Amino acid sequence: MEIILISLLNGFVYGMLLFMLASGLTLIFSMMGVLNFAHAGIYMIGAYVAFEISRLVGYFPALFIAPLVCAAIGAAIEVWGLRRTHHNGHIAELLFTFGLFFIIERGVQMIWGMLPVPYRVPAVLDFPLFTLYGINFPAYRGFMLLVAAGMLLGIWLMLTRTRIGLIIQASLTHPNMVSALGHNVPRVFTIVFAGGCGLAGLAGVIGGNYQVTEPSMAAALGPIVFVVVVFGGLGSLGGCFVASIIVGMVQTFAVVVDVSLSDMLGGIGTWIGTKNLLGEILSVPVARIGPLLPYLMMVLMLLFRPRGLLGTRDT
Amino acid sequence: MSGSSSSSALGRNWLWIVVLLIAIGLPWLFYDWEKARHSGFLLTMLSQMGMMIIFALSYNMLMGQAGLLSFGHAVFFGLGGYCTIHFLNAAEAGSLPLPLEIMPLLAAFSGLGFGIVFGYMAAKQRATAFAMITMGIGELIAVAAIMFHAFFGGEGGVSANRMIERSVLGVGYGAASEVYYLILTWTVIAALLMLFLTKTPLGAMANATRDNFERAQFMGYDPRRVRFLQFALSGFFAGLGGGLYAITYEIVTFDAVAGALSANAVLMTYIGGATIFYGPILGATLITLLQSGLSLLSNAWLIYVGVLFILMVTFAPAGLAGMIEAHGPIARAGRMGRLAVPYLRLLIPGGATLLGAVGLVEIASFVTIGAAQGKSLSVFGYKIGVDDTMPWVIAFALLGVGGAWLRIEIRHFARVWEDVTADIKQRSV
Numbered sequence: 001m002e003i004i005l006i007s008l009l010n011g012f013v014y015g016m017l018l019f020m021l022a023s024g025l026t027l028i029f030s031m032m033g034v035l036n037f038a039h040a041g042i043y044m045i046g047a048y049v050a051f052e053i054s055r056l057v058g059y060f061p062a063l064f065i066a067p068l069v070c071a072a073i074g075a076a077i078e079v080w081g082l083r084r085t086h087h088n089g090h091i092a093e094l095l096f097t098f099g100l101f102f103i104i105e106r107g108v109q110m111i112w113g114m115l116p117v118p119y120r121v122p123a124v125l126d127f128p129l130f131t132l133y134g135i136n137f138p139a140y141r142g143f144m145l146l147v148a149a150g151m152l153l154g155i156w157l158m159l160t161r162t163r164i165g166l167i168i169q170a171s172l173t174h175p176n177m178v179s180a181l182g183h184n185v186p187r188v189f190t191i192v193f194a195g196g197c198g199l200a201g202l203a204g205v206i207g208g209n210y211q212v213t214e215p216s217m218a219a220a221l222g223p224i225v226f227v228v229v230v231f232g233g234l235g236s237l238g239g240c241f242v243a244s245i246i247v248g249m250v251q252t253f254a255v256v257v258d259v260s261l262s263d264m265l266g267g268i269g270t271w272i273g274t275k276n277l278l279g280e281i282l283s284v285p286v287a288r289i290g291p292l293l294p295y296l297m298m299v300l301m302l303l304f305r306p307r308g309l310l311g312t313r314d315t
Numbered sequence: 316m317s318g319s320s321s322s323s324a325l326g327r328n329w330l331w332i333v334v335l336l337i338a339i340g341l342p343w344l345f346y347d348w349e350k351a352r353h354s355g356f357l358l359t360m361l362s363q364m365g366m367m368i369i370f371a372l373s374y375n376m377l378m379g380q381a382g383l384l385s386f387g388h389a390v391f392f393g394l395g396g397y398c399t400i401h402f403l404n405a406a407e408a409g410s411l412p413l414p415l416e417i418m419p420l421l422a423a424f425s426g427l428g429f430g431i432v433f434g435y436m437a438a439k440q441r442a443t444a445f446a447m448i449t450m451g452i453g454e455l456i457a458v459a460a461i462m463f464h465a466f467f468g469g470e471g472g473v474s475a476n477r478m479i480e481r482s483v484l485g486v487g488y489g490a491a492s493e494v495y496y497l498i499l500t501w502t503v504i505a506a507l508l509m510l511f512l513t514k515t516p517l518g519a520m521a522n523a524t525r526d527n528f529e530r531a532q533f534m535g536y537d538p539r540r541v542r543f544l545q546f547a548l549s550g551f552f553a554g555l556g557g558g559l560y561a562i563t564y565e566i567v568t569f570d571a572v573a574g575a576l577s578a579n580a581v582l583m584t585y586i587g588g589a590t591i592f593y594g595p596i597l598g599a600t601l602i603t604l605l606q607s608g609l610s611l612l613s614n615a616w617l618i619y620v621g622v623l624f625i626l627m628v629t630f631a632p633a634g635l636a637g638m639i640e641a642h643g644p645i646a647r648a649g650r651m652g653r654l655a656v657p658y659l660r661l662l663i664p665g666g667a668t669l670l671g672a673v674g675l676v677e678i679a680s681f682v683t684i685g686a687a688q689g690k691s692l693s694v695f696g697y698k699i700g701v702d703d704t705m706p707w708v709i710a711f712a713l714l715g716v717g718g719a720w721l722r723i724e725i726r727h728f729a730r731v732w733e734d735v736t737a738d739i740k741q742r743s744v
Binding site (some may be wrong): 085090091099111235291299 | 384436439440443444446448450452454458465479574578602614615617618620621623624680
């Protein structure tokens with residue numbers, strides 16, 4: 001019971017972190033048709049910038065400055081990079097962000113080295129919030145939830161209560177109609193791209209010290225975020241939210257489930273043996289194949305329901 | 316390429332025959348006659364080039380010919396490699412009495428098998444969804460390769476001995492040079508087969524579904540079947556490349572199926588030029604050269620590859636081969652001379668910009684990585700202190716001034732180019 005409760009909380013925290021990245025990605029993807037491969041790279045930049053700022057002036061200024069830096073980088077990428085490749089089609093734009101990710105990853109390795117940097121939870125937030133069945137729940141995770149909830153509220157208010165939000169919403173479903181109505185769609189693109197990168201930066205600030213700030217952090221999280229976006233469905237922030245929480249839960253729960261397929265199927269693995277590939281697949285505990293599950297979910301979703309959970313158009 | 320109308324097969328393909336002769340002769344040019352051995356570095360590099368050429372060409376069956384962007388192509392290369400290791404082990408144990416020369420073919424058929432399985436899934440989709448599902452499959456296999464020991468050997472990988480002492484030609488394949496010629500032979504065979512495939516109805520339909528899949532559908536073709544066939548066949552050739560990889564290194568680890576290699580396929584193919592058949596050959600050769608040459612000289616060589624890629628995406632979507640082909644009409648009209656001076660004028664500002672950019676990256680890399688390794692930067696024997704301001708100023712100035720000058724020259728070049736092409740068009744009318 002306590003394992004379930006703790007995993008539920010942890011899964012929720014991780015899911016919210018994923019949502020911060022995935023919401024920006026899905027907004028960019030549904031509006032501009034660009035699958036931003038550099039998104040996880042921006043997340044990493046957010047974490048490293050936050051690390052540098054928190055060394056200089058402290059963690060809480062970093063919470064605001066680093067996302068702004070990332071948003072500025074995003075705007076620069078959109079205006080000077082993507083717009084120039086736009087006329088070559090979506091594939092060229094995708095490849096552009098792909099190359100960008102490559103450069104960001106090597107650049108971070110060059111500047112900060114291959115090893116993790118000591119980006120730690122600020123001392124103010126470094127205490128157990130409450131104790132559940134003898135297991136401490138760190139205050140920082142509560143803070144993460146708070147930031148994520150604030151961001152969720154912010155996005156929701158902006159999308160439903162402001163003019164630009166309405167245009168963005170309209171662009172999600174009918175991008176051509178919006179431009180036909182005379183809105184400056186390229187500027188909306190820049191705003192959305194910068195906003196999405198800002199969110200990724202924010203995720204980097206609070207995720208960098210929750211996990212580890214190292215050059216491989218982007219490559220590790222990037223594909224998972226794609227899984228979330230595809231799983232949730234295109235053009236649907238709601239689906240993106242549900243998918244983030246599901247993937248977060250799956251990843252945390254997989255760690256604590258210690259049964260194998262063979263156990264579930266009534267022990268047929270015992271007569272296949274474990275020496276061959278089939279036997280090994282059957283006998284390996286779920287806890288060990290945890291990292292595999294999100295990709296399996298994505299492939300199955302694309303096979304059987306290409307529009308995703310709550311998506312409105314096919315990917 | 317010669318463009319002459321006396322087009323016998325030899326006359327049209329003389330350049331490729333020269334390339335082949337160079338590939339055959341190059342190891343002997345660097346042969347150390349005193350110690351009676353080949354240059355190991357060169358052989359490794361050339362062997363790697365061969366595999367990568369097959370790999371990039373097979374990738375281009377998807378990217379260039381069918382317009383399918385796959386982010387999991389290493390799966391077929393790697394699985395072909397893993398299978399070959401198991402075949403080699405079976406051959407050594409005596410349960411698979413086949414000569415080594417045939418092993419890559421077995422690898423290719425295992426690649427085809429996996430291509431059929433995964434192609435059945437992936438071919439349902441096109442465009443971005445295809446990219447996503449191939450990425451999903453790629454990550455799935457890469458994670459599985461670390462996780463499962465029976466087939467993949469976990470993190471340590473699986474290894475075998477290529478000297479199975481069974482050969483059609485009676486060669487032992489102990490020496491790297493013997494393996495190199497085996498790779499060369501298979502590379503030529505695979506490249507010719509893939510070239511042949513582009514001339515078949517399937518190749519034509521792949522192009523058709525790439526350009527306008529709805530129209531292809533109206534004509535009665537099933538784009539999904541075309542995608543499936545193209546995908547499975549591309550798995551066949553990628554598996555062949557993986558088989559040669561396994562034979563060369565005698566060990567296959569999860570690196571061979573990992574995302575980095577899939578990314579490499581994208582880089583090689585796109586930089587070389589996806590729209591022209593020989594583009595990936597150029598790309599694979601260039602990237603392998605950079606990988607083996609530049610990586611020794613610079614910590615930051617991957618940044619250069621990334622920048623080159625982005626420049627290509629932005630300014631030359633047809634890649635290196637596309638740039639070469641663009642000169643075709645001008646060369647045939649005998650007007651290359653008019654481009655000579657504009658090209659020379661590009662040289663100085665281009666060189667300055669390149670020098671500035673490289674200098675900047677190198678100085679920056681020595682601030683961090685170099686300092687950590689305790690190395691210092693020296694150019695032609697002069698030691699350069701990275702804490703001084705002077706090197707930075709020079710690099711920035713070269714980049715800024717060179718870049719500005721280059722823009723002017725590029726505009727001039729574009730004007731001349733347009734003049735020349737307009738001229739040629741007028742004459743042909």
